Amino acid sequence: MWKPDRHSKKPLYEQIADHLEQRISYGEFPPGSLLPSERKLAEQLGVNRSTVILAFGELRSMGIIESRPGSGTHVSKYKWGAVPKHTPNWKRYAEGGSFLPNLPFLRRIREALQQNPELIDFASGELSADLSPLGEITELMGAQPSPSYLGYDHPQGYMPLRQAVASYLDRYRGVQTTESSVLITSGSQQSLYLITQCLLSPGDAVAIEDPSYHYSLPMFQSAGLRIFGLPADEGGIRPEEIRSLVKKHRIKMIFVNPNFQNPTGALLPDDRRGKLLEIASELGLPIVEDDPYSLTDYDGLDRPSLKSMDRVGSVLYIGSLSKIAASGLRVGWMVAPHSIVERLADARQQMDFGLSVIPQQVAARFLESPYFEPHLERLRMQLRLKRDLLIDALHQELPKLIRFHVPHGGIHLWCRLVPEVNDAKLLEEAIKKGVVFVPGSVYGSDSGYVRFTFGRAKAENIGTGIAKFAEALRALTR
Numbered sequence: 001m002w003k004p005d006r007h008s009k010k011p012l013y014e015q016i017a018d019h020l021e022q023r024i025s026y027g028e029f030p031p032g033s034l035l036p037s038e039r040k041l042a043e044q045l046g047v048n049r050s051t052v053i054l055a056f057g058e059l060r061s062m063g064i065i066e067s068r069p070g071s072g073t074h075v076s077k078y079k080w081g082a083v084p085k086h087t088p089n090w091k092r093y094a095e096g097g098s099f100l101p102n103l104p105f106l107r108r109i110r111e112a113l114q115q116n117p118e119l120i121d122f123a124s125g126e127l128s129a130d131l132s133p134l135g136e137i138t139e140l141m142g143a144q145p146s147p148s149y150l151g152y153d154h155p156q157g158y159m160p161l162r163q164a165v166a167s168y169l170d171r172y173r174g175v176q177t178t179e180s181s182v183l184i185t186s187g188s189q190q191s192l193y194l195i196t197q198c199l200l201s202p203g204d205a206v207a208i209e210d211p212s213y214h215y216s217l218p219m220f221q222s223a224g225l226r227i228f229g230l231p232a233d234e235g236g237i238r239p240e241e242i243r244s245l246v247k248k249h250r251i252k253m254i255f256v257n258p259n260f261q262n263p264t265g266a267l268l269p270d271d272r273r274g275k276l277l278e279i280a281s282e283l284g285l286p287i288v289e290d291d292p293y294s295l296t297d298y299d300g301l302d303r304p305s306l307k308s309m310d311r312v313g314s315v316l317y318i319g320s321l322s323k324i325a326a327s328g329l330r331v332g333w334m335v336a337p338h339s340i341v342e343r344l345a346d347a348r349q350q351m352d353f354g355l356s357v358i359p360q361q362v363a364a365r366f367l368e369s370p371y372f373e374p375h376l377e378r379l380r381m382q383l384r385l386k387r388d389l390l391i392d393a394l395h396q397e398l399p400k401l402i403r404f405h406v407p408h409g410g411i412h413l414w415c416r417l418v419p420e421v422n423d424a425k426l427l428e429e430a431i432k433k434g435v436v437f438v439p440g441s442v443y444g445s446d447s448g449y450v451r452f453t454f455g456r457a458k459a460e461n462i463g464t465g466i467a468k469f470a471e472a473l474r475a476l477t478r
Contacts, residue, residue, distance in 0.1 A: 014058065121456045125455070161364040162182040189219075194348060198344055200252060207255070214255055216442045230242065266407075289318065292320055293410040316340070383455065437452055
């Protein structure tokens with residue numbers, strides 16, 4: 001986010017006025033649109049309110065903006081002497097369309113992190129730079145021969161990457177497939193988007209875990225789907241409850257995250273996995289298995305995927321490199337019957353004509369390189385360390401005020417707060433103290449739950465971050 005240069009000879013208010021005038025001229029603030037309040041803009045830019053008042057005064061003197069008592073400051077409709085006769089109502093367009101915006105809590109978290117990058121981040125679901133194989137990937141990129149062609153690639157994705165993914169799935173996830181049944185995507189989000197848009201119709205009912213990461217995805221509501229929760233305990237969902245949901249709501253598809261589930265960290269036991277597959281097969285229900293965290297198992301155990309146990313073809317399997325390597329590579333995959341892969345590849349080609357071949361080349365080389373296995377071992381060790389630091393800090397800072405089950409993999413710790421507290425007030429107070437997290441209600445839970453994600457925060461900041469959270473919680477429960 002732009003901020004004025006305090007070392008410049010130009011006064012701060014003039015810099016702010018020039019910046020706002022530029023944004024207005026670019027159409028970011030069309031004629032008649034409302035500008036941020038003086039107080040809010042001052043907070044965003046890190047200046048005194050009096051500085052913003054001077055900047056607004058400068059723009060007002062030039063006729064660029066105008067203030068209306070009780071309604072704030074607007075961009076002048078008579079800017080530069082031109083009276084716009086047919087200015088589009090951009091606010092109405094921004095609020096329209098069928099694709100819904102992110103949930104308010106998630107937008108607030110993103111805004112807070114943009115305004116203050118120094119916040120200790122227990123919200124972002126990605127790995128920190130020290131957990132990503134940056135050196136290895138840099139070396140692979142340097143050794144990679146120059147591409148001979150940079151045109152559109154195969155609709156299903158770069159062939160060597162599909163082959164590498166098939167080998168990876170066979171070795172690490174027990175999934176036997178061929179490149180013809182693999183679709184390369186930009187990550188799990190795009191895989192889910194393609195499924196909800198292409199394989200389901202508005203009004204269809206789907207079942208998801210409760211709580212679930214999928215509650216935080218507006219794409220389900222944007223697709224017009226009816227969402228029903230499968231209650232989960234320490235061991236994940238209870239498959240027997242699927243029958244009643246199907247009978248009552250005619251469920252068309254089940255979405256699950258069986259290994260170190262987001263947000264709870266639950267690991268679905270083998271007997272429940274077998275029962276889930278049995279019921280799905282009996283009812284002819286497809287299962288979408290989202291499997292981003294399996295290889296983060298801190299003990300290095302071979303946790304089976306649902307897909308590896310699937311004998312009748314009920315499971316659509318999706319994964320990515322985001323949680324085990326680097327989210328910035330934007331490489332994920334889906335394994336499905338070839339007819340489904342062709343359908344989704346055709347839809348994705350209509351969206352973007354396919355992914356960039358360069359990160360696909362890098363991903364293929366990394367999956368097949370001798371760097372991959374040592375990277376996984378380091379990743380597990382570092383994530384376990386961060387988890388332990390987080391748990392120790394919670395025991396020290398919030399004894400008897402917070403409850404949780406210790407996960408054995410993944411990057412999330414799901415906690416229940418003992419004192420009653422309002423989610424929104426707690427988040428705002430935490431931001432003031434210098435830390436950010438995700439309230440549990442984002443994932444469908446009642447107020448009083450929080451998700452701490454420890455993949456992004458630096459190990460040395462975890463204790464400080466929990467201390468700040470504890471200050472925020474106590475400030476609201478005194």
